[in-house]
Amino acid sequence: MQDIRWKAFWLLFSWLIVCLIVAAFSDWETAWLLFAIGTIAYLWRHLHWMHQLNRWLDKPDLNTIPMGSGAWEDIFAKVYHEQRRHARTKVQLSNALERFRHAAGALPDGVVLLDDDNKIEWCNRPAELHLGIALKQDIHQPIVYLVRSQEFVQYLQHHVDIDPIKLHTISGSQEMMLEIRLVSFGSNQKLLLSRDISQIEKLDAMRRDFIANVSHELRTPLTVVGGFLETLSEMDKTISKQTRQYFDMMMEQTKRMQLLIEDLLTLSQLEAGKSAPDEEDIDVDNLLNVVVSEAKGLSKGKHQIHLDAQADLNIKASRKELHSAFSNLVSNAIRYTPEGGDIFVSWQAHNQEAVFSVRDTGIGIEPEHINRLTERFYRVDRSRSRETGGTGLGLSIVKHILSRHQARLEIHSEFGKGSTFSAVFPKARIIS
Numbered sequence: 441m442q443d444i445r446w447k448a449f450w451l452l453f454s455w456l457i458v459c460l461i462v463a464a465f466s467d468w469e470t471a472w473l474l475f476a477i478g479t480i481a482y483l484w485r486h487l488h489w490m491h492q493l494n495r496w497l498d499k500p501d502l503n504t505i506p507m508g509s510g511a512w513e514d515i516f517a518k519v520y521h522e523q524r525r526h527a528r529t530k531v532q533l534s535n536a537l538e539r540f541r542h543a544a545g546a547l548p549d550g551v552v553l554l555d556d557d558n559k560i561e562w563c564n565r566p567a568e569l570h571l572g573i574a575l576k577q578d579i580h581q582p583i584v585y586l587v588r589s590q591e592f593v594q595y596l597q598h599h600v601d602i603d604p605i606k607l608h609t610i611s612g613s614q615e616m617m618l619e620i621r622l623v624s625f626g627s628n629q630k631l632l633l634s635r636d637i638s639q640i641e642k643l644d645a646m647r648r649d650f651i652a653n654v655s656h657e658l659r660t661p662l663t664v665v666g667g668f669l670e671t672l673s674e675m676d677k678t679i680s681k682q683t684r685q686y687f688d689m690m691m692e693q694t695k696r697m698q699l700l701i702e703d704l705l706t707l708s709q710l711e712a713g714k715s716a717p718d719e720e721d722i723d724v725d726n727l728l729n730v731v732v733s734e735a736k737g738l739s740k741g742k743h744q745i746h747l748d749a750q751a752d753l754n755i756k757a758s759r760k761e762l763h764s765a766f767s768n769l770v771s772n773a774i775r776y777t778p779e780g781g782d783i784f785v786s787w788q789a790h791n792q793e794a795v796f797s798v799r800d801t802g803i804g805i806e807p808e809h810i811n812r813l814t815e816r817f818y819r820v821d822r823s824r825s826r827e828t829g830g831t832g833l834g835l836s837i838v839k840h841i842l843s844r845h846q847a848r849l850e851i852h853s854e855f856g857k858g859s860t861f862s863a864v865f866p867k868a869r870i871i872s
């Protein structure tokens with residue numbers, strides 16, 4: 441800028457000197473006239489190049505950029521370089537975009553780019569197959585016009601960056617089970633990812649059926665064995681102390697196997713149950729009184745069991761499942777709390793949610809185990825769990841029941857001091 445101004449100054453100054461020389465040799469009028477003509481020509485030349493620049497900017501093409509003269513030559517040269525750099529960056533960017541599209545197109549999972557109104561901006565081929573989109577026609581259409589499942593619409597409206605949902609779709613004549621996940625990015629845009637999990641679901645169903653069938657088949661023979669053992673041990677009153685001990689051990693082990701099979705059956709029934717559990721209005725205070733009196737039977741007076749329930753706090757749930765989940769948590773507290781310990785059972789509203797919690801003063805759990813407790817057959821101490829009659833499936837069952845009620849399990853524990861297991865039910869379940 442400085443340069444251009446000095447250039448203009450020196451040009452006008454030189455012209456002024458020329459005009460002064462003319463004035464010295466001729467007269468002042470001629471000199472003034474010459475100066476005026478020179479200045480007007482100078483301004484006209486600027487106007488001319490400004491006009492050229494303005495015209496070129498309407499249709500900026502590198503091949504037609506004006507050459508300019510004087511200060512304008514520099515300006516046009518700079519515009520030319522800037523335009524070339526811009527064109528190069530544009531080519532690089534569009535190459536990168538093209539490469540990204542090829543890469544996203546080659547993904548085995550479906551990818552749909554949604555704008556802030558959930559309209560389709562772009563999608564790859566697997567997404568077209570999974571969700572029945574034809575990109576050429578459906579671009580800029582709201583995704584909910586094409587995927588009409590109620591569950592999907594709700595997921596899209598409320599949930600981003602949370603657990604994926606499963607969606608059953610039919611593509612052509614083929615049925616598919618998809619896992620749908622929404623990921624937010626940029627300013628309110630979303631990526632919708634779809635994965636075909638039909639095969640995994642099929643294998644999982646086979647595994648569930650296998651466990652359910654085996655458990656079912658084992659139940660009858662075990663009941664028969666248990667029954668006859670009991671009859672045999674009672675038939676002959678003269679059997680030796682040692683033989684009686686063997687009978688007792690056999691009956692105890694049969695009972696354990698029966699419990700295990702019952703838990704396996706419960707778990708596979710819960711896993712197979714696609715629909716929400718039967719819902720009824722539950723008088724939780726009443727249910728907890730039943731749970732606590734059963735717990736007292738289990739404890740046989742070895743623990744102090746306290747109940748603090750908010751009587752007017754009730755929820756919609758399946759009574760059978762709720763009973764099973766609460767009993768599991770309370771019986772765990774008893775089994776993992778040494779004699780003389782306290783168990784506090786509570787049912788309270790907290791932050792607009794309904795919270796059932798069981799606090800014990802038992803053995804506690806080391807932090808590294810906490811995240812794994814709800815896995816099937818995961819036990820912190822195998823021998824202790826067996827001793828206390830555990831199957832290793834209790835918390836798995838609790839987790840399934842809670843998730844069927846959109847509730848969550850929270851575990852806090854201090855090793856050697858005790859644990860608190862809480863089941864937190866959402867506001868939507870509370871009967872107001």
Ligand code: ADP
Nearest residue numbers: 772773776819820821825830831832833834835
């Ligand atoms: P189990 O039948 O072995 O009790 P669960 O699934 O009910 O199986 O529990 C899994 C494991 O979690 C148990 O083996 C035990 O180590 C631990 N656990 C559960 N509840 C408690 C508790 N209240 N205090 C300490 N440990 C517990």
